[in-house]
Amino acid sequence: MLGEEAIEIKSYRTSKAKVISISSIHQLFSDKKLFYLLAYSLSTNDLGETVEDASNSIRKVLIQNPEALEIFEEKLVKYGFIPEIIDFQLSKFSVDRLQAYQVKDEFPRIIPEQVPAQVKFVKYSLDLTKCSDFEVDIAVVLGGNAT
Numbered sequence: 567m568l569g570e571e572a573i574e575i576k577s578y579r580t581s582k583a584k585v586i587s588i589s590s591i592h593q594l595f596s597d598k599k600l601f602y603l604l605a606y607s608l609s610t611n612d613l614g615e616t617v618e619d620a621s622n623s624i625r626k627v628l629i630q631n632p633e634a635l636e637i638f639e640e641k642l643v644k645y646g647f648i649p650e651i652i653d654f655q656l657s658k659f660s661v662d663r664l665q666a667y668q669v670k671d672e673f674p675r676i677i678p679e680q681v682p683a684q685v686k687f688v689k690y691s692l693d694l695t696k697c698s699d700f701e702v703d704i705a706v707v708l709g710g711n712a713t
Contacts, residue, residue, distance in 0.1 A: 572596035573707065574669070577606040580662045584694045591688045594675040600668070602707045605694055607663040616656035618649050666707045667700040 574594060576586040586605060588594055594603065615623075621642060628635040642648070669675065674697065676688055 570599035572598040572601045573604055574602070575604045575606070577608050578694075580607045580609040585691050586694060588675070588688075588690050588692055591676055591678050591681055591685075594669055594673070594692075595678050596669070601670070602702070603667040603669050604704075604707065605665045605667070606661050607665075608659040609662050610657055611660040612658055614658035614660035616658050617647060618652070618656055619658075621647065621649075664704055665694070666702050666704045667694070667697055668702050670700070673697070673700050
């Protein structure tokens with residue numbers, strides 16, 4: 567879908583530390599030529615969007631690409647988001663800030679081939695305040711013009 571680019575999207579609460587959770591060995595790894603991490607800083611806000619609102623907006627964009635839409639729907643189910651079975655009020659969030667980072671060789675992450683075969687599950691946190699050397703303009707990511 568993105569050609570030679572891959573994007574990992576994470577979020578953190580604005581009111582807390584600028585730290586994201588990485589939940590697998592492979593989460594910050596890609597075979598693509600360019601790999602970016604987008605970090606959304608979110609705050610709860612009655613004027614914001616719920617996850618359902620956001621997913622509906624994404625569906626409208628992806629409707630032109632059935633393959634991408636199917637992948638998106640599968641990921642929603644995989645991560646437990648099934649709107650039809652939600653029986654509680656979803657929180658609304660507003661985006662306070664969006665930052666982009668280029669994930670390259672020196673980027674602080676776990677490299678899958680360096681993990682011993684005996685290790686099967688890894689979860690860790692990444693402090694984005696210490697990753698400023700890897701920050702790139704969001705227009706580079708959205709426009710596809712890497713530096």
